[in-house]
Amino acid sequence: MKTLFVIDHLSYAPPKSNKENFLILKDISFSVQEGEFIALVGANGSGKTTLARHLNALLIPTSGNVLVNGINSRNQQFRNQIRAAVGMVFQQPEDQIMATIIEEDIAFGPENLCRLPTVIREQVDEALAVVNLLENRYRQSHLLSAGQMQRVALAGVLAMQPRCIILDEATAMLDPKGRKDILARMEALNRMGITVIFITHFMEEVLLAQRALLLHQGKLIFDGKPHTLFSDDALLDAGCLEKPAAVRFFQCFPALFPGIDNPVLERNKLFDSIAPCKVKFSNLSEETYLPKQTNPSEIEIRDLSHTYMAGTPLAHLSIKNITMEVQKKVPHGLIGATGSGKSTLLQHLNGLYRPQHGTVRVGPFDLNAADLDVKSLRRYAGMVFQNPESYFFEQYVGDEIAFGPRQIFGTQNLREKVKWAMDLVGLDFLTYKDQIVSTLSGGEKRKTALAATLAMSPSLLILDEPTAGLDPHSRKNFLKMLSHLQAEGIQMVISSHNMEDIAEAVQNVTVLSEGMSMKTVPVEKIFADPSFLSKTGMESPVAWQLAQALRNQGWPISPKSITIQSIIDETNAAINRENDESI
Amino acid sequence: MNQFDFLQKATIGQYIPTESLLHRMDPRAKIIGLGLLLFAVTFSSSRIGILIGLAAAIIGLLAAKIPIQFALKGLIPPLPFLLLIALIQILLMPGGGEQILFSVGPLKVYLANVLTSLLMILRFCVLILLLSLMTFCISSSELIHGLQQILSPLHRLRIPTMDLIMVIQITLRFLPFLAQSAEKIAKAQASRGAEWGTKNRGLISRIRQIIPLIIPLFLTSLKRAETMALAMDARAYGFKPYRTSMFEYAFRLRDGVFLLVTLFVSIAVFCL
Numbered sequence: 084m085k086t087l088f089v090i091d092h093l094s095y096a097p098p099k100s101n102k103e104n105f106l107i108l109k110d111i112s113f114s115v116q117e118g119e120f121i122a123l124v125g126a127n128g129s130g131k132t133t134l135a136r137h138l139n140a141l142l143i144p145t146s147g148n149v150l151v152n153g154i155n156s157r158n159q160q161f162r163n164q165i166r167a168a169v170g171m172v173f174q175q176p177e178d179q180i181m182a183t184i185i186e187e188d189i190a191f192g193p194e195n196l197c198r199l200p201t202v203i204r205e206q207v208d209e210a211l212a213v214v215n216l217l218e219n220r221y222r223q224s225h226l227l228s229a230g231q232m233q234r235v236a237l238a239g240v241l242a243m244q245p246r247c248i249i250l251d252e253a254t255a256m257l258d259p260k261g262r263k264d265i266l267a268r269m270e271a272l273n274r275m276g277i278t279v280i281f282i283t284h285f286m287e288e289v290l291l292a293q294r295a296l297l298l299h300q301g302k303l304i305f306d307g308k309p310h311t312l313f314s315d316d317a318l319l320d321a322g323c324l325e326k327p328a329a330v331r332f333f334q335c336f337p338a339l340f341p342g343i344d345n346p347v348l349e350r351n352k353l354f355d356s357i358a359p360c361k362v363k364f365s366n367l368s369e370e371t372y373l374p375k376q377t378n379p380s381e382i383e384i385r386d387l388s389h390t391y392m393a394g395t396p397l398a399h400l401s402i403k404n405i406t407m408e409v410q411k412k413v414p415h416g417l418i419g420a421t422g423s424g425k426s427t428l429l430q431h432l433n434g435l436y437r438p439q440h441g442t443v444r445v446g447p448f449d450l451n452a453a454d455l456d457v458k459s460l461r462r463y464a465g466m467v468f469q470n471p472e473s474y475f476f477e478q479y480v481g482d483e484i485a486f487g488p489r490q491i492f493g494t495q496n497l498r499e500k501v502k503w504a505m506d507l508v509g510l511d512f513l514t515y516k517d518q519i520v521s522t523l524s525g526g527e528k529r530k531t532a533l534a535a536t537l538a539m540s541p542s543l544l545i546l547d548e549p550t551a552g553l554d555p556h557s558r559k560n561f562l563k564m565l566s567h568l569q570a571e572g573i574q575m576v577i578s579s580h581n582m583e584d585i586a587e588a589v590q591n592v593t594v595l596s597e598g599m600s601m602k603t604v605p606v607e608k609i610f611a612d613p614s615f616l617s618k619t620g621m622e623s624p625v626a627w628q629l630a631q632a633l634r635n636q637g638w639p640i641s642p643k644s645i646t647i648q649s650i651i652d653e654t655n656a657a658i659n660r661e662n663d664e665s666i
Numbered sequence: 667m668n669q670f671d672f673l674q675k676a677t678i679g680q681y682i683p684t685e686s687l688l689h690r691m692d693p694r695a696k697i698i699g700l701g702l703l704l705f706a707v708t709f710s711s712s713r714i715g716i717l718i719g720l721a722a723a724i725i726g727l728l729a730a731k732i733p734i735q736f737a738l739k740g741l742i743p744p745l746p747f748l749l750l751i752a753l754i755q756i757l758l759m760p761g762g763g764e765q766i767l768f769s770v771g772p773l774k775v776y777l778a779n780v781l782t783s784l785l786m787i788l789r790f791c792v793l794i795l796l797l798s799l800m801t802f803c804i805s806s807s808e809l810i811h812g813l814q815q816i817l818s819p820l821h822r823l824r825i826p827t828m829d830l831i832m833v834i835q836i837t838l839r840f841l842p843f844l845a846q847s848a849e850k851i852a853k854a855q856a857s858r859g860a861e862w863g864t865k866n867r868g869l870i871s872r873i874r875q876i877i878p879l880i881i882p883l884f885l886t887s888l889k890r891a892e893t894m895a896l897a898m899d900a901r902a903y904g905f906k907p908y909r910t911s912m913f914e915y916a917f918r919l920r921d922g923v924f925l926l927v928t929l930f931v932s933i934a935v936f937c938l
């Protein structure tokens with residue numbers, strides 16, 4: 084097999100910082116054969132993106148060498164050949180879209196390569212078909228949802244027909260169905276002989292790869308099979324990773340899976356090979372759903388519709404006839420495919436949009452009232468946007484957090500309010516208040532954004548995709564913090580593509596599909612209907628699939644168990660009882 | 667209308683695919699034809715000529731199936747400035763004619779000056795309508811590829827037309843981006859208690875809410891420009907001194923007719 088990349092003692096420091104401690108990458112060496120399928124993992128800020136950018140000569144090593152197809156990336160003359168051979172999909176999809184019309188953007192790459200018009204059209208059609216955007220080809224790129232934009236970006240690279248594709252968290256913004264599409268396409272491309280290197284924070288995706296590279300603070304600390312990686316707890320901890328749910332369960336109860344040695348390679352038949360439970364449990368039926376007590380509603384939405392750019396030829400109906408209710412003190416989730424109107428709906432809740440049609444009531448506020456006190460509403464219903472770090476407008480963490488309370492309460496006790504909010508999210512006041520926002524890690528930025536909203540002491544917290552793009556550790560911490568806030572009495576409304584988040588953080592879920600609300604149900608019920616989920620672009624989490632497989636074999640897993648931890652606990656209890664009865 | 671829809675207010679700079687005859691025209695014909703009209707309206711000194719230009723712009727909008735009302739919306743933002751300039755012109759221009767319309771204290775208002783000012787306002791309105799029409803019916807890539815072919819003789823003289831054209835393309839791409847960034851930042855600030863979308867609508871409070879918007883807007887734009895340059899690099903921009911195009915344009919009879927018509931109209935605007 085041909086060697087595609089040779090990375091030889093690569094170190095990198097950003098220009099104009101020749102100090103040792105500014106090294107982003109430290110002495111990295113590895114090589115990649117043509118046709119490999121590699122996952123690049125590591126915590127936020129560990130240097131994954133920097134490393135990826137060396138692979139297509141966007142960055143040049145400070146010391147060491149990168150050879151692509153035997154061409155040294157320092158060799159300026161051949162740099163363009165490297166870029167034609169190695170395609171790159173960036174983290175923020177909208178940054179790499181050049182043209183205002185989708186199909187023209189996809190043609191950008193092949194046009195640069197001076198291909199013939201007929202060839203370009205063919206390649207554009209093909210790439211559009213892959214990412215499922217054929218019917219959107221004439222739409223304007225800036226009117227797309229984040230997930231659609233990611234697909235355009237991928238198509239733009241595919242159209243160049245590179246030999247290697249590097250995807251920098253290309254699935255972070257997609258709904259489960261979109262993610263599955265892209266992953267399946269990645270695998271298909273790999274089968275055709277294209278080398279695929281992808282950066283991801285989803286541990287389930289790492290399982291797909293033949294090889295995993297783990298970066299930790301700029302050093303390559305692991306290079307090997309994903310299975311080996313997931314058997315090494317110390318390594319996972321150092322790299323801020325976690326085990327995929329199925330692997331974790333397997334390692335807890337290997338005896339439950341007769342005939343399976345390697346949960347990674349044999350993951351497709353893992354759930355089918357679960358051993359049946361030897362003891363009959365009679366109390367299974369008792370544990371079916373108890374009707375939840377219904378609290379008075381906190382948010383009431385009736386028949387809400389919203390049209391973007393109403394009254395122009397570009398009018399675009401975003402949500403229509405949404406009716407939903409959020410109960411007091413019950414964390415509420417919002418799921419739906421990308422572009423289903425989740426963000427638009429959320430922005431109605433704090434008065435950024437006023438109802439064009441229908442009624443909205445949030446706590447004591449009636450959004451249809453002409454004399455609505457918008458400022459109090461926004462204080463009452465705090466909003467944390469999707470990708471909040473791209474909305475920061477102050478330089479220092481302290482100032483960023485102080486912005487809200489200063490507008491609302493004035494300068495009195497400002498310091499205490501900022502400190503209180505920072506304590507709440509676990510950022511130390513003295514250490515962080517004078518830090519520059521842009522130097523924070525991904526998890527810290529997310530916490531800063533949350534603290535900035537919390538500093539206004541809202542009663543209701545609206546979170547739009549709160550964990551997208553966070554590494555597993557940061558995500559876990561963030562979710563823990565949310566449940567802590569919930570316990571403090573702050574009501575949550577969360578939209579997410581990550582079904583694990585939804586399973587862990589909320590109790591009731593509203594499903595949106597193409598701008599309409601399909602239904603509102605308890606979270607464990609939503610996963611019980613896979614056909615409905617997949618119809619709306621969702622997928623039940625692996626933990627839930629595992630619980631279902633266990634139940635099929637007679638294991639007493641209650642329907643309420645939807646997180647991997649509770650499934651492990653219940654299985655443990657069942658095994659103990661099994662042992663007791665056999666004695 | 668929502669005060670965060672910055673994009674909605676800027677009608678200029680948006681391509682509207684209505685699939686009309688004008689949209690399906692060869693981009694080179696559209697660029698040259700409308701360019702001729704723009705040139706003629708800019709330099710014409712006659713009132714009748716500019717009125718002909720106005721008629722041409724409206725006929726063009728109708729032919730492109732663009733709602734006239736939507737196009738007229740684009741005239742509203744610059745109108746205060748035009749009126750201000752006209753006022754200054756009326757009051758401060760030296761007396762051009764004998765006919766004094768009326769006088770306020772030491773200031774005398776001459777009929778001739780009022781007429782020239784009105785003509786100026788009309789001229790700018792026609793120019794804005796024509797420019798909007800251009801952006802409505804020429805997509806950015808048609809503009810790019812059209813210009814590329816029109817300018818290709820210059821390329822042979824070793825003038826870097828490719829880069830010039832890319833500058834135009836990126837600018838067009840940045841217009842909606844700027845509006846969207848402004849929208850995002852305004853929303854983020856509003857959510858945290860800034861005076862957006864609340865009832866204060868006085869001039870000073872409006873200026874006050876725009877100032878904190880500007881610095882973050884600059885920063886995000888710079889950051890964005892940097893990553894976009896990187897993304898262009900990654901997609902082999904500059905690989906060869908020339909680029910091909912996904913579209914092949916055939917210059918047909920109707921394009922020729924269109925060019926001739928615009929040429930005649932332009933001459934009429936200029937000379938009548």
